[in-house]
Structures are given as structure tokens and as C-alpha cells.
Amino acid sequence: MNQITQTAPTKEKAITVALEKLGVSKQEVTITVLDEGKKGFLGIGVKPAVVQVTVLKKEEKIEEVLQSLEKIEEPIDTNDISNLNVGVNPEGSNNKAIEETIEYIREIAKEMKIDDLMIEQKQEGKFIHLHLNSNKAALLIGKRGQTLNAMENLAQLVANKFSNSFIIIKLDVGNYRERRQESLEQLAERMADKAVRTGSKVEFEPMSSFERKIIHNALSARVDIETYSVGTDPNRHLVIEPIK
Structure with missing residues (x-):
């Protein structure tokens, strides 16, 4: 039907x-x-x-996926199971889920005119890490990781459809996730020091809740500043304010 x-x-x-x-x-x-x-x-x-x-139909799904990649998508917070839309298929299998997910990603890449995609797979417990490599890595990542985040969310939906137990799909391109986290943590320290030095609050550009959380965590041990978010999505952003 x-x-x-x-x-x-x-x-x-x-x-x-x-x-x-x-x-x-x-x-x-x-x-x-x-x-x-x-x-x-x-x-x-x-x-x-x-x-x-x-x-x-298959080709229509891919077209909708490509359109969705133009929207701001946040990566799934794997610390909150309620965000994972976890509905497993008793008649499925995790191997099948991984195969279908990889094929789905390849189809998206193909529609994006990426024909040299390489995918490395690694499993750590319930986490399935899929590392994507291509000479067009920038296209897979998108602005501030927007495309990569959207692909990860969609990949999780595909995996849920075919898996028979709880698994989490994690996508990365050229260790972008690690590099982005390090960049945000360094930025957080610089902006915190600036807020203390000038005695004025410092506001960041709009970010996803996932990236705001990285900054919150990076500065959580500091007693000379406080951090909080203001505004509404997609313009919600983080503020650092010195404690006087």
C-alpha cells in the first residue's frame, strides 16, 4: 500500500x-x-x-532530503534518548540497518554530485560511527556543519526503520566534529577572557543548541563569568557576562 x-x-x-x-x-x-x-x-x-x-518513491525521497539539507538542522543529542525517535523493528536486524543507512548516505552524496565518497564504519557498543571522506568534504559538512547535522538526523531515521535493537548513528567528515569542538572551546575561553577584561557581556552569533552546550560546558568551571542563551531559533545565541 x-x-x-x-x-x-x-x-x-x-x-x-x-x-x-x-x-x-x-x-x-x-x-x-x-x-x-x-x-x-x-x-x-x-x-x-x-x-x-x-x-x-525512492527518487522523490532523495529530492526531499536535498531540500531539507538547506534548512538548519541540529545534530541529535545522544545523551537524551527521547530525541532519538527510537522505534526499532522486531523483524529487522542491525546489520541490515547499517547497510541501508550507508546506501542511503551514498544516494544523497550521488545526488549532490559527489562520486568519490568513501565510508569507514566502526562500532562501539550501541554507537555506529560512519566516517565520510571525499574531495568535496566541504559540501558534506555545509555551513557550520549544517549539512552534516541534517544527514546524521536522517541517517538515524533510516537506521531506526531497519534495526531490531537500539543503535545510534554518528556521522563525521574528516574529523570535523572533533575539530569544531576544539575550535568552539578555544573561542569560548577567548570570549570569556574578553568579557572579564572589558567588564561587558559578549554575545556569540546564532548557534545550534548542540554547539551552545559545548560552550556552556567548556566554561562551566569558571567562577568569574556566567553563560546563558537568549532569543528564539534560528537566532538563539549564547551570551557570556562577567560576574562583578
């Missing part, structure tokens, strides 16, 4: 039921709202919502 028309009291409920019946995630379908429905008044004039959910 590749398409279903579902009726429910609300649009959200109809979508949820349709996805469950199709056995797919929201990222794998297109959703058309045929009727928003009506709540009515005192039970009069109630009208259910109707949606049509269609499973994307």
Missing part, C-alpha cells in the same frame, strides 16, 4: 493513524489535507478531518 486516505476527528490524528497503517515515518511521505474538518458547537456541525498520505 503506497497511499491511504484517512479520516479522524482532527488533522493531526488522521496523519498519525495513516502513518501507523502505512508503517512509515513523516519524512517518507507527502501529506495532502483534503478537509480540515470542523469542531462544531455542542455536537452540532462536527465534521471529521480527511488527509491523503502518499509514500514517496
